[in-house]
Each structure stands twice: as structure tokens, then as C-alpha cells.
Amino acid sequence: MSLENLTRNYHDIISNLGEDPERDGLKGTPQRAAKAMQFLCRGYDQSLEEIVNGALFASTNDEMVIVKDIELYSLCEHHMLPFIGKAHVAYIPTGKVIGLSKVARIVDMYARRLQIQENLTREIADALQSVTNAKGVAVVIEAKHMCMMMRGVEKQNSSMHSSVMLGAFRESFNTRQEFLQLIGR
Template sequence: MNPEMNNHYREIILGVGENPEREGLLDTPKRAAKAMQYLCNGYHKSLEEVVNGALFESDNDEMVIVRDIELYSLCEHHMLPFIGKAHVAYIPTGKVLGLSKVARIVDMFARRLQIQENLTKQIADAIQQVTNAAGVAVVIEAKHMCMMMRGVEKQNSVMTSSVMLGAFRESCNTRHEFLQLIGRGK
């Protein structure tokens, strides 16, 4: 545990006009610091550790998609949550990635202070790096608390970001197939 971080949360409580000695707030600095460390645990992981050798020989050269991977991240501008789902696809070239590793790669990057646009690219680049795929596609759809709870207060807005690499960028048909399979193509 980080005592310095606990003290910072205590100062925040004071700064908003509350009494950190109030019964309900006595352990809040410690709990908040622990929660923040958990929410940002992606900084302590590497791609190599996350993949852990789970790359397997395969003759498959057809699109592999993992849809609706829930993600929770913190916006780097306000440190408020954004919550959504990622859809990740790749076209193998002799090796496939263990299924859970796709979700773990999403989590590793989501568990950092982020903007959604960078998160989308980081996931795509990591999948490409690990698999050497013929193409990678990532679409993220998320609701941002910084837009819902403050500022313009738009409750139903959803941000969509995408990154297309290789065959997904070069081929309209490949991109269209992916978007249709995740329910976004027309």
C-alpha cells in the first residue's frame, strides 16, 4: 500500500469540504488508493507477460473475432471512468492467439489512464505485434462519465473508435465483413 497516495486522497476529501475524520470516511483514503492502484494495474504488466507464450500453430487463415469484451478505463483528462466494449479481429498467418489473451490485452491497456482513441490503437498494435497477422481490426464503443456526469451531461452518447491494420485497411470487403459480424455494418 502507498501511504503517500492515502494522504493525497485525505487531502482531496478535505478539499471538497468534507471531514476525513467522519466515521464513514475514516478508511476512505486507504480504500480509494487501493482502488486506484487496481484500476491502473495495466502499468505493471507487459505484453510478453500477458500473452505468456499462448500462441499456437494453426492452418486457419480466416478472420478470428472476439466480440463484446467489456472494458473499464479512466479518462486521462478527468480521471473519470469510461465503460464499454471492444471488438477485436485478426487474420492469422500460421499462428493463433489463446482466446483469453485477447481480453487480457484489452484489459492491460484499459487499466491505464487513457483516451479511447489511443486505447484502440494500442490494442490493435499489440495484437499485430504478437500474431504477425495479415490484418487486425479493433472497434471500441464506450460511454464516458466525464461527458455524462459533468460538462455537457449527455447521458446517451456513445463514442466509437476504430483502428484497421493490414487487410482490414486495404480491403473494403474484409473491413465490411468484420463490421457486419460485429453488428456495425450495413
């Protein structure tokens, strides 16, 4: 992502909205907006291998591991407006566990791309499964979408919930129910 090109594009957007990008309040805004967009979309510059960085550790634990209430911030790929929420991620280890912060970093990496929530949920689950070779992986995301709140139907109290259940979470009703109870759903 070229800062220079993004800055020029934001300058054009502001002009095309009928504003003067050179007026005092907007001076510097095109570059600030370009830097913000680079930050919001930094997931494109990251890889799963880089994020995990070898933080897998031998463990005899074969019980459910849950990281819940992981804040996430993403941009809807349809309107480029934010959706904001939290992810709840669980897995059942088979000989190795992943460093705790790596789960949150995986969520962030995929959230920091232009996205729809359904795909984001699947990408997180697939990534954790591929890295840990877990017996099962579960991901639930609940988020509020500005594209639904600020425009269109303007529904302020709506939220979207999505889930992906892999392996034991998909195959076993009891395992799935335990996860959902532990995250308060």
C-alpha cells in the same frame, strides 16, 4: 504506486473538498480509494510479454478470428473519470493463433491505464499485430464516458465509437465489411 502516498493524497483531497476525513462515514476512505485506484490502473504494472506468456499456437487457419463484446473499464486521462464499454477485436492469422483469453487480457492491460479511447483502440491493435504478425487486425471500441455524462455537457445517451484497421482490414473493403457485419455494425 505507493499505497501510503496515494492514501495521503486522497486524505488531502477529501479535506480540500471541505469534508472531515476522520468522520465515521469517511474513516478508511482514503485507503480504500487508494487501493481502488491501484486496481483501476494496474495496467501500468503489466507488460505484453507477461500477458501473452507464450500462448501462441501453430494453426493453418487463415480466416478471420473475432472476439467481440469484451467489456472494458478505463479512466479518462483528462478528468480521471471512467469510461465503460466494449471492444470487438479481429485478426487474420498467418500460421499462428493467440490464446482466446489473451485477447481480453490485452484489452484489459491497456484499458487499465489513464487513457483516451482513440489511443486505447490503437494500442490494442498494434499489440495484437506485433504479437501475432497477423495479415490484418481490426479493433472497434464503443464506450460511454462519464466525463461527458456526469459533468460538462451532461449528455446521458451519447457514446463514442473508435476503430483501427490494420493490414487486410484497411486494404480490403470486403474484409472490413465482413468484420463490421459480424460485430453487428
